[in-house]
Amino acid sequence: MKLKKNVAISEAGLLFNPVTGESFSVNPIGIEILNLLREEKSGSQIHDIILEKYSTDKTTLEKDYNDFIGILSHNNLLESDEKAKA
């Protein structure tokens, strides 16, 4: 799972995809996950980091993380698996 390289993320929570021209607002924990994805952390590494830092449980995080990744994918913000491997 990898965020597209050209996607720009601001600390204030704005995300810009120059390919489509679309902008998004993201909440702080979302930005944190995006940055971890950019660092090419794995899903389980991201889970561990978030669970260490935030007051939530594994099940809730897993559910919300999968939902978040699903929306990133829906908006074409993730590299496809083939490209990511290349």
Add this chain to the structure above:
Amino acid sequence: MSKIRYERPVIKKLETGMPNKFGTRTEYEPMTHIDGNAVKDLIKEYGSPLFVISEKTIRSTIRKAKKAFETRYPRVQFAWSYKTNYLNAICGIFHQEGSWAEVVSGFEYDKAISLGVDGKKIIFNGPEKSEADLTKAIKNDSLIHIDHLDELYTITELAEKLKRRPRVAIRVNMDTGVYPMWDRFGFNYENGQAMDAINKIMHQGKLDLVGLHCHIGTFMLAPSAYGVAASKLAELALTVEKKFKHEIKYIDMGGGFASKNTLKGSYLPGSDTNPTFDDFAEAISTALINSNFQQDKLPLLILETGRALIDEAGYLLGSVISNKRSSTGRRNTILDIGVNILFTSFWYDHKITPAQPFTHYTEDTCVYGPLCMNIDVIRESTSLPLLNKDDQVVIHNVGAYNMTQWMQFIALRPHVVLIDEKEKPHIIRLMETLDNMNSMEKVPVHLKKFEL
């Protein structure tokens, strides 16, 4: 080291220059307390979902309405519209505030009598009144508002039989310039039906025509329509006085004042745009005072306002069952509140607020109820904070009609709690039980046993 408060990650596409179908307002201001009672405590004590009614709000609203009319017109009487909310405790509050009872069925009539309302102070409306109902009302000297000629003849026959002179009014429908025109109830003004009915009553001489009644619509947003209606009823009353030397004692303007709810399809919220009691009072009082009534013979003005007096006092508390995504990626949130107990969600965009604090991040959300039915939609589109499973929400302005039109569909109807003026909660209607439901059913012996 304490951990940071968790909020689920969210990403929202920004769309500029496009009208937002999810509305302009974002309801992320939490409502954590109702009249000093924490929402979470109320749900813990009485369960979820839960209807909560504020006695304080009811009393302040009826007082505001009375003030609006009494400062403009010398003789005003409110009558509580039972069909809007006939829980006994609620009726009790309105009667304590001086309201008479306005009922539209034999059941409601009996309810008012059982609560101790003087029969003379019950207004009996509606198209269906049985002979038994009418007999009761005539004996109690109630005010019977005649809806159609068959009823007029029945009352006349009963008057002869009972050797009484029933006090009656006729319901008049009319063109007040609003669409749709309500012409299914009562007698039409413009085509002369109303005057025909009056002629029949006056020539027969068996009934005492004491009033004229109208009810021009529901959730009316145009106070001027009430001005037109009041002028037409005043004209009719003055015609009766001139023609029969008979004084019409009261003019009953019915109900229909809009509450602060937002009708589906409205761009701006009802709380910002709907008329106030002062607007309605100004239109009605001006029309009556400017008519040709003699100053010392102004008729009593009766108002049967329901919705606008109770809607804001009612809250429906509930909990999030789950968050889902639709096939298009839209956020769907399922609450434990369905249209079976929130009937008014069919025509209002009810305001929904969380009962706990959130950040300002929101999602465009479709809010569903828990019923296994496609029609069970509480809000088709609203902007809500990032609710989690088991988070609690407050649905606003639910005091009118939901506790009379609710349906016992696949689940048991919840408790209704009244918070009194000293901020103490009381259950005023118990949650239904399976035994309640089964106690009304009978199973033939041959259907009692089965093998699977």
